[in-house]
Amino acid sequence: MVRKVVLYPMPVLRVKCRPITEVTDKHRTLAADMLETMREHHGVGLAAPQVAVEEQITVIDVSHNPQCVSFFKYNGQDADMVQHMPIVCLNPRIELGKDKVTDEEGCLSMPDLRGQVRRSATVKVTFQNLEGETVTIESDGLLARAFQHEIDHLNGILFIDRLSAAAKIGLKRKLQRLMQEWAEDGR
Ligand SMILES: [Zn+2]
Secondary structure, eight states: OOOOOOOOOOOGGOOBBBBSSSHHHHHHHHHHHHHHHHHHHHHHHHEGGGGTBBSSSSEEOTTTOOOOSEEEEEEEOOOOOGGGSEEEEEEEEEEEEEEEEEEEEEEEEEEEEEEEEEEEEEEEEEEEEEEEEEEEEEEEEEHHHHHHHHHHTTTOGGGGGGGGHHHHHOOOOHHHHHHHHHHHHHH
């Protein structure tokens, strides 16, 4: 089922999500719904707060572009990235590589907003899957960026928080408009 995507500045986007201690049918349904919602909106990732759930779960799928990573390791072994998509990621822990790269990002919770965000070029992410197994993925490119963006969501952090001061000023008017619309909606 496609769920409603929460839009900025709804407060749930600023919540620090709680870890999932036991995977239940509720989480399996949530993951399926999140994947459906992400695809409906042509996104490459979606985090639970974006569907108003305050738990540490995110989904990612970058298989539309097999060239978007230059390497992919699954539990320490070189693997075919496309074979391991989509990713349903519970309770992630992320290790950031030292090299940084700047690229454009957007967010389904902030339609029409884009910005250049500096992030680590490589990541190592350890998480639980829906089967309760612990998995480690190492990669770069769009997948590394998606992991960082989505895991930020689980900590109440949005990509606009990571823009340069100059870029923030550029987006100020748009952000104020979103605040205004939200206030007027009376939600
Ligand atoms: Zn986002």
